[in-house]
Amino acid sequence: MRLTILGCYAATPRTITNPTAQVLEIKNRLFLIDCGEGTQVQLRKNKIKFSKINHIFISHLHGDHFFGLIGTISTFALLGRTTDLHIYGPKGVKEIITLQLKLSNSWTTYDLFFHELESKESEVIFEDSKVIVKTIPLKHRVYTNGFLFQEKAGERKLNVDAVQQYDIHTAYYQKIKNGGDVTLDDGTVVANKELSFDPIPALSYAFCSDTVYNEDIIPIIQDVDILYHESTFLESEAALAQKTLHSTAIEAAKIALKANAKQLVLGHYSTRYDGIERFKQEAQTIFPNVLLGDDGVSFEFL
Amino acid sequence: MRLTILGCYAATPRTITNPTAQVLEIKNRLFLIDCGEGTQVQLRKNKIKFSKINHIFISHLHGDHFFGLIGTISTFALLGRTTDLHIYGPKGVKEIITLQLKLSNSWTTYDLFFHELESKESEVIFEDSKVIVKTIPLKHRVYTNGFLFQEKAGERKLNVDAVQQYDIHTAYYQKIKNGGDVTLDDGTVVANKELSFDPIPALSYAFCSDTVYNEDIIPIIQDVDILYHESTFLESEAALAQKTLHSTAIEAAKIALKANAKQLVLGHYSTRYDGIERFKQEAQTIFPNVLLGDDGVSFEFL
Incomplete structure (x- = not known):
């Protein structure tokens, strides 16, 4: 299982940082998770083949998580794609995309399937012979889901x-x-x-961004191998995290600890800080196995 | 008068090229013309202050000319802008932007005014004490306008x-x-x-992209100082230009010649070519004063 972070900074794209997007390679499937502005260029920079992406998961409709979706969909069409593309995201995403395709008089060369999400309970939204994907309802300023990707146990x-x-x-x-x-x-x-x-152990990955500290997600992600949990702020901004329905690095670590995650990956950093090392230091006061997500970084998990 | 090209390549953004966006500084006013994906990052790279942009002109609703608009509008809000922002573009642009603001539950911190265009005749869409802006109806696959920016003659x-x-x-x-x-x-x-x-001579700038070769625009842009005319293709792809309602470099030069422009700036190059020098060579067989637009290039006109 390989996680490639295309972007993991909050709010506005800058010359040196990108908004949220990541690619999870799991059992030879490539899932794109969130799609901030510039994601298609980040895919190119990280040499990820557009043609291998058949499923895109959108957590919520804040710009730093989906403004790059229409461009990605359009570019796939301009390159003559014919394979189906599936979009999973909050209700409304279909209207946004189809309105822009209609007004630009530019329909896709492939079939585009929207799987709009409205439930406030965790539900299975994708399943095939090797992988299952469930939503993780999160608490944020708009309707938001995280996503739990689970490999199915293989044969002995x-x-x-x-x-x-x-x-x-x-x-x-x-x-x-x-x-x-x-x-x-x-x-x-x-x-x-x-x-x-014994078979190769089945791995699991939970993507949780954006969210306030919320213990309700723990039963859903219990014993997850890799937890990506947003950590927009350091502890000095804990009150701001609460107010804006984001989390601190320490809160992310508390969720990792209580859920018995094996590994925590941090991300969605506010751009107000000069560096990100402090996020790791603060999280490690609670939970030892912390990786710092960063744009262009790729982690392999075995 | 200063023209800064933020992006001038057709179709999809890539790691090394950007879709259409440019900033015209004229009489101390800063006008943003088109806004392809990544424009806000290009503005940052070119050190153009967001707060100085009060007017954005969108030629047409193809993605490479406006997918960066929603991100630019949102970033202005995230940075706490309070000054009015005016958007001039084809009918539909208001619905696209407001739908996304509504679904992200993120309204702007400033007043946003849409000036939607539907006319097939040239019309004045902006005028103040020093500058006047008129549309240049273009022929493309969707409703498209170029824009003519004219300085008013100053006092002696x-x-x-x-x-x-x-x-x-x-x-x-x-x-x-x-x-x-x-x-x-x-x-x-x-x-x-x-x-x-004598007063400082009043300058004029015409932005014409995207369009097929169309002599109907000549009376509108007659004697213009600077003509930016799209040249998506070289002459070897003239048939493709005709089919896709784009122009070749030679066609752009013919318009410059017939309109008695002083200077031609080329842009909107197809990404199929290895370099852009050939565009200039072909255009100069018709018209001598050719500048090659390129991402990050800034021209000063006196």
Whole structure:
């Protein structure tokens, strides 16, 4: 699983920082999460192939999370894309995009599917054979969702040496991969753990931005491997975080701790600060495993 | 008069090129013309103060000319702007912007005035004491206007030595600046040209993008000082220019020649070419005074 941060700064794009957008590569699927202005250029800079993105998730309709969506959709069309594109986002996103396509008299060369979200409860919004995606209802100034991406547990790996040693017929292989024991011709039962290895662990990633500190999300993200949680402010601006329905680095760390996350990634930093190292220092007073998200940074998780 | 090209490439923004946006400084007024995605960052890169922009002109609603407008408007608000902002553009631009402001629950901190354009005839859309702006109806795939910016002729400059020599009372100064002669107490008439100098010549700038070759615009831009005319293609793609309602560099030069422009600035280059020098070479086979627009380039005209 690979997370590439295209942008992770709050509010306005600047010459040196970009608004929120990130690409999650999970089980060979590429998911684009949020799409601030300039995302298509950030995709180019980070050498991510447009054609591999089939699903875009939009957390909420503040500009720093979606003003780049119409440009991305249009560019895909200008490049002659034919593959379906799915957009998941708050109710209203379809009207915004289709109005602009209509007024520019520029329809897409591919089918565009909108999956508009309105529920205030967590729900499954995407599922295929290998990945499931659920919403994480967040508390912000407008209707906002985080997204929980979960790999499905894979099959057990066949222990080739062992099955050959026991001379087990290939007809049993799928049963073994599914976790079953095997009874030999002489009646001996060989336990599955002798015939197979554990599957590659299924990983999970939770994207939570933007939100005030909100413990209601903990049951949804419990035991998540990687938690990206917004940390717009340092503790000195805790009151401002509360007022604007954002979080501090320490609050992000508290959520990571209580949810038993393995790793916390910080982001959505206010541009008022000179650097971002302080965010890590403050978060680590609560929770040790902190990574600093930053534009153009890519993390691989195994 | 200073023209700063923020972006002058067609279609999609890339890591090295930007879609259309430019800033015209004329008589101490700053006009933003078109606003492709990333314009606010280009404004920052070119150190143009957001607070000095009070008027934005949008030629048409193709993405490479206006997808950066909503972000620019929002950033002005995030920075606490209080000065009025005027948007001139095709009918529909108000609906696009207000829908996005509504759905993001983020109203501007300043008054936003939309001047929606529908006329197919040239019309005056802005006028103050020093500048007048008229539309230039263009032929493109959607409703499109170019814009003609004209300085008003200034007052004549008082020849201070001469008026003192003739001992002319200050009460006559405004009459002299307006071009009037002065009759002295002894009945002698002193011609205005003895008492004043010519005013600084009034300059004019015509922005014509996007458009197919169209001689109908010539009467509107006749004798313009600076003509920016799109040249999406080289002559080898003349058929494609015709089909997509764009122009070639040679066609831009023909318009400059027939309109008796003093200077032609090229831009809106297709990104299919490796460099832009050929655009100038081809245009100069028709018209000598050609400047190549390019991102981040600034021209001063006197």
